[in-house]
Amino acid sequence: MTQPISHLDLLEAESIHIFREAAAQFRKPVLLYSIGKDSTVLLHLARKAFWPAKLPFPVLHIDTGWKFRDMIAFRDKTARDFDLDLIVHTNEDGAQKGINPVDYAPSVYTDVMKTVPLKQALDKYAFDAAFGGARRDEEASRAKERVFSFRAEGHRWDPRRQRPEMWRLLNGRLGAGETVRVFPLSNWTERDVWRYILREKLDVVPLYFAAERPTILRNGQLLMRDDDRLPVKPGEEVVTRRVRFRTLGCYPLTAAVESDAADIESVVAETLGARTSERQGRLIDHDQAGAMEKKKQEGYF
Amino acid sequence: MSAQPNTLQKSKGKETKVPLKVVSDQTSAPSSQAPDLEKIAPELSGMLRVLTCGSVDDGKSTLIGRLLWDATDLYDDQRETLRRGKTVDGGNPDFSLLMDGLVAEREQGITIDIAWRYFDTQHRRFVVIDSPGHEQYTRNMASGASHADVAILLIDARHGIKKQTRRHVAILDLVGVKRVILVVNKMDLVDWSESAFRKIEADFETFSWRFGFWEAKAIPTAAVSGDNVARASENMPWYPGPTLLEHLESLPSRVTEPTGPFRFPVQTVLRDSRNDFRGLAGTVSGGSVRVGETIVDALSKRSAKVLRIATMDGDLEQAAQGQAVSIQLDTDIDVARGAVLSKADTRPVTARVVEARMVWLSETPYDPRGSYLLRTATDLTPVSSLKIRALLDLESLETHPADACGTNDIALGDIALGRPAAIDTFADAPETGSFMLVDAITGASVAGGVVTVANPEAAEADETTFVLTRAMLERGLNADLSDQPQSEAEFRRRANEVALILRAAGINVEIESAADYSI
Numbered sequence: 001m002t003q004p005i006s007h008l009d010l011l012e013a014e015s016i017h018i019f020r021e022a023a024a025q026f027r028k029p030v031l032l033y034s035i036g037k038d039s040t041v042l043l044h045l046a047r048k049a050f051w052p053a054k055l056p057f058p059v060l061h062i063d064t065g066w067k068f069r070d071m072i073a074f075r076d077k078t079a080r081d082f083d084l085d086l087i088v089h090t091n092e093d094g095a096q097k098g099i100n101p102v103d104y105a106p107s108v109y110t111d112v113m114k115t116v117p118l119k120q121a122l123d124k125y126a127f128d129a130a131f132g133g134a135r136r137d138e139e140a141s142r143a144k145e146r147v148f149s150f151r152a153e154g155h156r157w158d159p160r161r162q163r164p165e166m167w168r169l170l171n172g173r174l175g176a177g178e179t180v181r182v183f184p185l186s187n188w189t190e191r192d193v194w195r196y197i198l199r200e201k202l203d204v205v206p207l208y209f210a211a212e213r214p215t216i217l218r219n220g221q222l223l224m225r226d227d228d229r230l231p232v233k234p235g236e237e238v239v240t241r242r243v244r245f246r247t248l249g250c251y252p253l254t255a256a257v258e259s260d261a262a263d264i265e266s267v268v269a270e271t272l273g274a275r276t277s278e279r280q281g282r283l284i285d286h287d288q289a290g291a292m293e294k295k296k297q298e299g300y301f
Numbered sequence: 302m303s304a305q306p307n308t309l310q311k312s313k314g315k316e317t318k319v320p321l322k323v324v325s326d327q328t329s330a331p332s333s334q335a336p337d338l339e340k341i342a343p344e345l346s347g348m349l350r351v352l353t354c355g356s357v358d359d360g361k362s363t364l365i366g367r368l369l370w371d372a373t374d375l376y377d378d379q380r381e382t383l384r385r386g387k388t389v390d391g392g393n394p395d396f397s398l399l400m401d402g403l404v405a406e407r408e409q410g411i412t413i414d415i416a417w418r419y420f421d422t423q424h425r426r427f428v429v430i431d432s433p434g435h436e437q438y439t440r441n442m443a444s445g446a447s448h449a450d451v452a453i454l455l456i457d458a459r460h461g462i463k464k465q466t467r468r469h470v471a472i473l474d475l476v477g478v479k480r481v482i483l484v485v486n487k488m489d490l491v492d493w494s495e496s497a498f499r500k501i502e503a504d505f506e507t508f509s510w511r512f513g514f515w516e517a518k519a520i521p522t523a524a525v526s527g528d529n530v531a532r533a534s535e536n537m538p539w540y541p542g543p544t545l546l547e548h549l550e551s552l553p554s555r556v557t558e559p560t561g562p563f564r565f566p567v568q569t570v571l572r573d574s575r576n577d578f579r580g581l582a583g584t585v586s587g588g589s590v591r592v593g594e595t596i597v598d599a600l601s602k603r604s605a606k607v608l609r610i611a612t613m614d615g616d617l618e619q620a621a622q623g624q625a626v627s628i629q630l631d632t633d634i635d636v637a638r639g640a641v642l643s644k645a646d647t648r649p650v651t652a653r654v655v656e657a658r659m660v661w662l663s664e665t666p667y668d669p670r671g672s673y674l675l676r677t678a679t680d681l682t683p684v685s686s687l688k689i690r691a692l693l694d695l696e697s698l699e700t701h702p703a704d705a706c707g708t709n710d711i712a713l714g715d716i717a718l719g720r721p722a723a724i725d726t727f728a729d730a731p732e733t734g735s736f737m738l739v740d741a742i743t744g745a746s747v748a749g750g751v752v753t754v755a756n757p758e759a760a761e762a763d764e765t766t767f768v769l770t771r772a773m774l775e776r777g778l779n780a781d782l783s784d785q786p787q788s789e790a791e792f793r794r795r796a797n798e799v800a801l802i803l804r805a806a807g808i809n810v811e812i813e814s815a816a817d818y819s820i
Binding site: 005006007008010012013014016017020021023024047048049050051052053136137143144162163164165166167168169171173174175178186187189191195199 | 425575
């Protein structure tokens with residue numbers, strides 16, 4: 001009798017299979033790298049899928065200019081360590097107009113500095129497929145997402161025009177003007193991502209670990225003041241707190257949690273016992289009802 | 302069945318390891334400096350994918366919501382959202398909110414697409430695939446069911462087995478689901494009546510025996526109050542069986558042991574010039590293979606020995622169903638994407654024509670002059686003709702001759718291929734015996750199906766068939782391609798496109814296959 005293999009082994013094998021299917025079927029894929037834990041796992045699985053060959057596609061980071069400094073350092077080190085073909089793209093037009101997460105509504109900022117530059121970069125390099133780290137467990141509208149998620153011209157996502165997927169078969173034949181987003185982590189959960197990071201001993205951005213950091217309490221959320229571009233409002237004060245992040249993004253839009261979890265084991269222990277799902281820490285999602293679904297239709301990842 | 306080795310073993314003088322984590326065997330934990338994974342993050346011993354089908358009226362979303370609420374690791378904010386929301390049925394939270402997704406669907410009050418949910422009990426990952434129940438969504442249910450290990454059929458105790466249940470069972474059978482659970486819900490509305498349940502149970506047995514299910518079990522529940530969902534019902538002491546959760550936990554996990562003949566559909570070829578590595582990358586889709594064994598490529602009929610089974614975590618001695626690996630052969634037999642490796646005595650058919658049962662998924666009906674491609678495990682083959690023979694009536698389960706089909710139809714048809722492809726029958730090897738039919742122009746997946754007969758003989762010789770020969774293609778269109786094996790995929794892609802164009806112009810085309818010109 002064969003002993004059961006773990007659910008992580010099954011998930012890993014499935015993700016590798018998806019990477020290989022996409023790389024074989026699409027003309028010019030790219031891996032969207034956002035530096036966070038999901039991207040870390042995504043990149044690791046991509047390396048496994050093509051080992052010992054080099055990744056057969058470049059890695060793209062959409063830089064808003066407002067990422068935590070630790071994230072950028074980690075990105076550059078990762079690119080060096082794994083010999084990645086890294087492309088960094090920023091919406092220069094938006095940056096010059098001074099669109100920032102402090103003065104603008106999250107929905108405007110996200111559109112101009114994340115959604116628009118992503119489309120710009122995909123068009124500029126003529127990528128026909130983009131790997132992303134989205135998971136179906138993240139949010140209700142993603143629960144119905146396909147592994148190969150088709151985008152019409154203009155990168156628009158139409159829930160009614162997605163292709164049925166059956167068995168393990170992935171149909172990557174593109175119609176005119178179509179591109180595709182590929183989600184190898186579709187069937188992973190937040191807990192799986194952490195379990196896997198621990199099991200595979202992967203390096204992650206230090207911001208996931210608790211440390212003394214300068215923070216501001218705003219609207220019940222703890223924000224880290226990563227540099228002086230985040231103004232301190234009257235009545236607020238910068239307090240050094242022992243905090244860490246469950247999810248990473250632009251620092252003025254990413255809430256910290258108070259924590260003593262300073263190494264990977266305690267982070268995983270804390271996460272597995274966590275009683276709040278991770279998107280609670282992501283401020284853009286609370287903007288409006290069905291927020292994520294709307295952003296997706298507009299082309300946000 | 303051979304055991305999966307879990308320890309370091311010597312092979313050809315060098316150390317190789319099998320990175321399969323054997324969860325139930327704690328003694329094999331890694332070295333002492335490693336974190337205590339088993340305490341902090343125990344890996345779950347396997348996974349079960351559960352399809353839920355039935356209509357909203359039967360309380361499907363409520364049933365699954367209830368299961369999540371009672372048995373699992375829901376987050377606090379999810380519980381809070383539910384408590385704050387409207388209440389239904391005597392003050393209980395509206396559990397269905399945990400399952401329904403898209404805004405448009407919430408507004409319509411029906412689920413129009415399949416949704417995936419994940420939850421863990423102490424030992425196991427459950428993946429709940431929620432599919433719509435309405436008749437017009439047969440195609441969604443079929444695609445959802447194709448991913449499932451077990452299906453929950455939900456019915457209302459007041460109404461018993463309806464036409465819809467019969468349709469669902471027929472679809473489950475078609476796509477290969479082997480275990481079904483009939484959940485007889487709303488037992489509270491029939492006064493917890495045993496006779497009502499037993500009658501439905503008997504109807505179900507009579508009806509389902511004709512299918513090849515390995516197991517079909519009926520459970521009486523009341524999802525709103527949670528009776529027999531995760532907690533044994535006090536209202537139905539006459540029912541001695543397991544609760545729904547207990548039953549789900551007792552079923553065998555997904556892919557725990559290799560079954561069927563060895564199949565390895567090649568996805569891509571990986572090279573590393575630094576150490577002369579040429580690996581055939583793929584996922585073992587059936588059976589298993591060991592280093593040193595002889596494998597054969599069905600299309601070219603060439604064989605070679607397995608030299609290495611490589612992964613980034615080290616070489617393996619054996620690769621079994623479900624594992625994603627790279628296989629290096631002792632001789633370069635020029636295998637490319639689309640090939641299916643097997644053992645010599647259990648090969649797939651090098652098929653020219655297949656008989657199939659398929660679910661028509663597209664809103665565009667079948668077009669006898671349309672351009673279609675057949676996507677099998679890793680191959681994409683131009684279809685030279687697709688003929689619909691009959692439609693399956695899901696209620697009577699009888700077939701009726703037909704030559705047309707449209708959305709949600711289950712059709713029986715013959716597919717003639719423009720060149721041979723390595724194909725199995727679905728009963729022999731599901732992963733190499735299933736396919737998607739692709740519209741060559743739009744790329745849409747127009748049908749999904751299973752092969753019932755794979756025939757190596759071409760359809761009756763047609764004098765008007767034009768054969769696109771290798772030499773013809775090499776002379777002009779493919780003159781720029783090198784002899785490198787990686788060019789074979791591009792060679793084939795171009796040949797496919799030419800065949801499709803000619804076919805659209807009304808010319809019957811066949812492509813000379815690799816098998817026809819190799820030794």
